Amino acid sequence: MEIIDILFTASFWAAAIRIASPLIFATLGELICERAGVLNLGIEGIMVAGAFAGWMAVYSGTGLWTGVCVAMLVGMLFGLLHSTLTVPFGLSQHVVGLGVTLLATSSTYYAYRLALPEVTSPPKIEAFQPYEIPILSDIPLLGPALFSQTPLTYLAFVLVAVVSVVLYRTPLGLAVRAAGENPAAVAAQGLSVTAIRMGAVMVGSGLMAVGGAFLTMSAFDSFFFEMVNGRGWICIALVVFGSWRPGKALLGAVLFAAFDALQIRVQQTSLGTHIPYQIFLMMPYILSIFALILMSRRAEVPAALMVPFNKGER
Amino acid sequence: MRLEPIKSPTLVRKLVPPAIALISTVVIASLLAMVAGANPFSVIGLILKGSFGSQFATLETLNRATPLIFTGLAVAVAFRAKFWNIGAEAQLYAGALMTVLLGTGVLPWPSFAILPLIIVASILAGAIVLLVPALLKTRFGVDEVVTTLLFNFIFLLFISMLLEGVLKDPMGMGWPKSARIIPEAKLPRIVDGLRLHWGFGLAIFSAICIWIIQTRSTLGYEMRAVGLNKDAATFAGIPVNLVIVKTALLSGGLAALAGFSEVAGLKGSLTLDLSPGFGYTGIIVAMLALLNPLGVILAALFVAGIFVGADSMSRAADVPTYLADIMLATALLLMVLAIMLTRFRVVRD
Numbered sequence: 001m002e003i004i005d006i007l008f009t010a011s012f013w014a015a016a017i018r019i020a021s022p023l024i025f026a027t028l029g030e031l032i033c034e035r036a037g038v039l040n041l042g043i044e045g046i047m048v049a050g051a052f053a054g055w056m057a058v059y060s061g062t063g064l065w066t067g068v069c070v071a072m073l074v075g076m077l078f079g080l081l082h083s084t085l086t087v088p089f090g091l092s093q094h095v096v097g098l099g100v101t102l103l104a105t106s107s108t109y110y111a112y113r114l115a116l117p118e119v120t121s122p123p124k125i126e127a128f129q130p131y132e133i134p135i136l137s138d139i140p141l142l143g144p145a146l147f148s149q150t151p152l153t154y155l156a157f158v159l160v161a162v163v164s165v166v167l168y169r170t171p172l173g174l175a176v177r178a179a180g181e182n183p184a185a186v187a188a189q190g191l192s193v194t195a196i197r198m199g200a201v202m203v204g205s206g207l208m209a210v211g212g213a214f215l216t217m218s219a220f221d222s223f224f225f226e227m228v229n230g231r232g233w234i235c236i237a238l239v240v241f242g243s244w245r246p247g248k249a250l251l252g253a254v255l256f257a258a259f260d261a262l263q264i265r266v267q268q269t270s271l272g273t274h275i276p277y278q279i280f281l282m283m284p285y286i287l288s289i290f291a292l293i294l295m296s297r298r299a300e301v302p303a304a305l306m307v308p309f310n311k312g313e314r
Numbered sequence: 315m316r317l318e319p320i321k322s323p324t325l326v327r328k329l330v331p332p333a334i335a336l337i338s339t340v341v342i343a344s345l346l347a348m349v350a351g352a353n354p355f356s357v358i359g360l361i362l363k364g365s366f367g368s369q370f371a372t373l374e375t376l377n378r379a380t381p382l383i384f385t386g387l388a389v390a391v392a393f394r395a396k397f398w399n400i401g402a403e404a405q406l407y408a409g410a411l412m413t414v415l416l417g418t419g420v421l422p423w424p425s426f427a428i429l430p431l432i433i434v435a436s437i438l439a440g441a442i443v444l445l446v447p448a449l450l451k452t453r454f455g456v457d458e459v460v461t462t463l464l465f466n467f468i469f470l471l472f473i474s475m476l477l478e479g480v481l482k483d484p485m486g487m488g489w490p491k492s493a494r495i496i497p498e499a500k501l502p503r504i505v506d507g508l509r510l511h512w513g514f515g516l517a518i519f520s521a522i523c524i525w526i527i528q529t530r531s532t533l534g535y536e537m538r539a540v541g542l543n544k545d546a547a548t549f550a551g552i553p554v555n556l557v558i559v560k561t562a563l564l565s566g567g568l569a570a571l572a573g574f575s576e577v578a579g580l581k582g583s584l585t586l587d588l589s590p591g592f593g594y595t596g597i598i599v600a601m602l603a604l605l606n607p608l609g610v611i612l613a614a615l616f617v618a619g620i621f622v623g624a625d626s627m628s629r630a631a632d633v634p635t636y637l638a639d640i641m642l643a644t645a646l647l648l649m650v651l652a653i654m655l656t657r658f659r660v661v662r663d
Binding site: 091286310 | 315398450455456460461468474478479594598601
């Protein structure tokens with residue numbers, strides 16, 4: 001019964017939306033890459049780099065939004081590296097992606113050690129504060145859950161709509177989707193598959209980095225090692241779960257986050273004290289695998305995902 | 315630009331790009347060390363000295379290379395069949411778990427039979443852990459990259475649960491640590507008095523076995539065929555799904571041996587920090603070895619050398635040890651690019 005009670009508290013849903021926010025950014029980022037035909041396994045490392053870059057920028061005195069831009073820029077740089085190797089050179093997207101994750105993670109940790117050699121606990125910044133949207137935040141249950149969040153969360157939801165519209169309602173979106181479905185047709189139209197794919201990977205990587213930055217600049221106010229903790233991999237599962245569609249991916253992210261918020265709360269109930277806490281921590285990962293099993297039969301994978309395009313070949 | 319295959323690459327073409335990749339890695343690492351305030355020309359020397367500069371250092375490097383040979387082989391076997399096993403970390407812990415379960419004296423077996431039994435049981439444990447993602451792939455079409463990655467997290471939490479629960483050593487002063495294995499379950503040292511255990515021998519032996527399987531057996535031929543072109547393999551009458559499952563069993567078993575050898579040869583008990591990411595580093599080892607089982611030995615020595623050498627370089631020159639990971643990531647990315655450039659020419663449109 002306690003579990004039912006939890007589901008009807010506003011704080012629970014507020015937490016779910018907060019947990020979902022970084023996942024929404026990064027899932028959208030991965031979705032854009034994959035829609036253009038590139039699997040980006042650099043996501044985990046790019047989130048780490050974004051988390052550090054945004055936080056470090058603010059710590060060194062820039063404004064919060066400048067910090068977000070710095071994170072985005074760093075993400076785009078790693079996206080440039082990833083896409084240069086995977087698109088024009090057509091290297092294995094699995095290997096390059098894992099390599100980028102390792103490079104981004106280790107260079108972030110290296111930079112952290114150099115920037116703050118002597119600290120035992122990382123310094124804090126003035127993070128984004130919740131902004132209550134007038135009138136809307138007064139709606140019972142829904143108001144505190146949806147409309148008393150930080151500006152970055154609102155941005156995440158706005159971006160879902162923007163990415164949807166761009167992907168499905170503009171020539172640019174058509175070109176991106178076509179690059180992932182039938183690159184030869186894109187080339188026949190006189191467009192550059194290389195440019196489209198590289199652009200998509202860079203924009204997508206930028207969003208992943210903002211997802212990471214959400215952790216250090218909105219969810220928490222400090223940078224820790226291991227703070228991304230597999231969220232990037234979860235986002236790859238969420239893209240599949242959402243059948244490569246922004247709206248469904250958003251739904252997946254919120255469901256996942258709700259489950260995550262629920263397991264944290266159940267841990268503190270009388271039921272939770274009898275079960276090892278590791279079982280609760282496992283749940284999000286197990287849930288992701290089940291979601292993949294359920295969705296994989298119906299999923300419409302972009303036809304040219306992971307297929308390099310080399311113009312000379314026929 | 316586009317890529318044009320080179321029909322018969324010259325020797326220069328085969329050697330120059332990898333050499334440039336290696337030199338660039340060294341230059342990048344030296345520059346990064348300079349950023350950290352160290353003398354850029356001394357860094358590589360310090361790493362070499364720390365990894366192969368003395369008998370102690372060399373043995374340390376060989377010890378560190380041992381689990382990397384196993385996980386490198388696990389990845390090489392799987393990637394050859396384009397089965398993307400990113401979960402060697404979980405399979406490693408499965409092997410380590412089996413080693414402490416059977417190695418702490420629960421079995422009334424004669425002492426000579428204990429080690430072989432543990433080895434077989436560890437291999438089975440790792441194989442079963444990877445069987446789940448393999449079956450999910452062949453039965454439901456679930457992408458194994460994500461499942462094997464997520465399994466790493468699940469399995470590590472599972473180990474953590476056991477170490478804080480049933481497996482917790484009552485003598486462990488409250489640390490989440492298993493009881494120690496009995497002497498009969500330990501891997502002996504190769505030479506008395508020197509800190510190198512038979513796990514290294516087993517690793518070399520495994521590499522040779524895998525090389526024989528890959529080059530001399532039907533299974534090896536089938537795995538290569540599935541990796542090169544699934545449709546063509548199906549057309550040729552190869553049972554693709556069965557080959558994938560066999561590949562997974564082999565790969566999982568190999569990764570589990572890394573866990574077995576770390577516990578039975580070095581640590582003696584199971585803790586949560588048994589592996590500093592050997593499973594993930596195995597991917598780098600396998601790629602640097604071009605997925606060749608014998609090359610895995612060399613690549614593992616190279617990677618282990620960088621890790622061990624960077625540890626001592628870090629102390630001597632006050633450079634963060636993460637430089638080792640940066641070097642490996644750079645070497646990996648530049649090397650896959652270089653290998654491609656030995657076979658393709660970049661042509662401007």
